[in-house]
Amino acid sequence: TNLINNQNFQQTYLKVQEFSLKDPKTYVKRVQVGDEEYDLILKSTEYASLIDREINGIHKYLRDLYAPRFPELESLVLTPIEYAKCVLKIQNEQDLNRIDFSGILSSHLIVAVTVAGSSTTGKPLPQSELQKVLQACDVLFKLEECKNEILKYVESRMQFIAPNLCEIVGSTIAAQLMTSTGGIDELAKIPACNIQIIGSQKKNLLGFSKAMGNLHQGYFGQMEMVKKAPPKFQRQLVRMLSTNCAKAARIDVSKLSPNGALGKEMKEKMLKRFDKIQEPPPAKLKKPLPLPDDKPRRKRGGKRYRNMKAKLAQSEMQKFKNRLKVSLDGEKEYDYTGEGFGMLGQSGMGKVKINTKQQKLNITKKQQSILKRNMGGANTGLTSTIAFTPGQGMELINPDLLKEEKKGTQTYFNKEAGFKTVIESKKRQQDAINRLLNKNAQNL
Numbered sequence: 001t002n003l004i005n006n007q008n009f010q011q012t013y014l015k016v017q018e019f020s021l022k023d024p025k026t027y028v029k030r031v032q033v034g035d036e037e038y039d040l041i042l043k044s045t046e047y048a049s050l051i052d053r054e055i056n057g058i059h060k061y062l063r064d065l066y067a068p069r070f071p072e073l074e075s076l077v078l079t080p081i082e083y084a085k086c087v088l089k090i091q092n093e094q095d096l097n098r099i100d101f102s103g104i105l106s107s108h109l110i111v112a113v114t115v116a117g118s119s120t121t122g123k124p125l126p127q128s129e130l131q132k133v134l135q136a137c138d139v140l141f142k143l144e145e146c147k148n149e150i151l152k153y154v155e156s157r158m159q160f161i162a163p164n165l166c167e168i169v170g171s172t173i174a175a176q177l178m179t180s181t182g183g184i185d186e187l188a189k190i191p192a193c194n195i196q197i198i199g200s201q202k203k204n205l206l207g208f209s210k211a212m213g214n215l216h217q218g219y220f221g222q223m224e225m226v227k228k229a230p231p232k233f234q235r236q237l238v239r240m241l242s243t244n245c246a247k248a249a250r251i252d253v254s255k256l257s258p259n260g261a262l263g264k265e266m267k268e269k270m271l272k273r274f275d276k277i278q279e280p281p282p283a284k285l286k287k288p289l290p291l292p293d294d295k296p297r298r299k300r301g302g303k304r305y306r307n308m309k310a311k312l313a314q315s316e317m318q319k320f321k322n323r324l325k326v327s328l329d330g331e332k333e334y335d336y337t338g339e340g341f342g343m344l345g346q347s348g349m350g351k352v353k354i355n356t357k358q359q360k361l362n363i364t365k366k367q368q369s370i371l372k373r374n375m376g377g378a379n380t381g382l383t384s385t386i387a388f389t390p391g392q393g394m395e396l397i398n399p400d401l402l403k404e405e406k407k408g409t410q411t412y413f414n415k416e417a418g419f420k421t422v423i424e425s426k427k428r429q430q431d432a433i434n435r436l437l438n439k440n441a442q443n444l
Helices: 007-020 036-066 080-090 107-118 127-156 163-181 184-189 218-222 224-228 231-254 261-278 303-311 316-321 365-376 399-403 420-443
Strands: 386-389 393-396
Touching: 007 036, 007 127, 036 080, 036 127, 036 163, 080 127, 127 163, 163 184, 163 218, 163 231, 163 261, 184 231, 218 224, 218 231, 224 231, 231 261
Parallel strands: none
Antiparallel strands: 386 393
């Protein structure tokens, strides 16, 4: 591997081992930006993420080398370290029942690997190929050891780099998040929905249910807070943690709260909200029945209510239709509709004629004016198309032509136009003059 042989990595790893021996509680002053140890912590987080990439690359190389011997193993054991430990145990062994996997795999995985090994199509590897496989396993173990030591060192110094993040999730989870992303600066750029799944690994459930698989929890699934939470609220708690971690990482990058006060406040608010979410809903109150009241209820009255009742009242005809005569004769029906006539048209109902009430037509004033205007131009039946003239005798005319509307200025400036009061007074004067003239003519 190139990383183990890299000189810069070797120097950084030696410094990590050197500073790991010092206890941070004995420091006279806090580690600040620009100090040698501060830069070492940042470099360590970067190298931790590089080690993860290197482990994944060697894991792929190891699977390709060991596939001719046991091709089913890579689909059963998915994590790199567990796969390397299984390969180191099996090597070219044909009978897997002799091998003890108890310290490496879970019980159901041990059964699956043993059954698959008894029916595998693989063949033993030559000695040269087996030697390469063992060397790849050694490199994997060495890289894992370096990563664990760097992670332990970063975890002990997390209070200097990300105090607010440590207040929310603790130094262990904070160190894992930082080493997986490559530092606090890179972590601050990641959205909360992606922080939630950092550290999640594929699991081979071998046909078992996914309900209790703790999917999409990542490193947060290792926290005691999440493990002790009710199962139906665990995912919600993980989402709340990832959201607050994203905020805390940005606070730590901007150095707004070096003592972690903001992180502590955010965690208290989060826990209060989570407690509120877990509270059961309030029980439904049994509503008591109202007190019995023998008095009749007050009903709405007034002109509007009376008009509404009159409009919806049942007519006399409907009343007789709904009645039935007590006799052997059946009710008459209208065709095959099933609608009966009741006592309508039957003898002996006590009335010769049904008096129907005339209902008022409730229309607005505007509708009344429109109706009058429309009815005003209708023919009354007294108009005729025949006219008698002294010159031509009997003549056919159109009565509508006699009602031509006056257009333009004729309505204002013709001879007949004028004020109504003036015209009436002139007519009265003219009538008085005519009466005097007639009286004088009789006297003469």
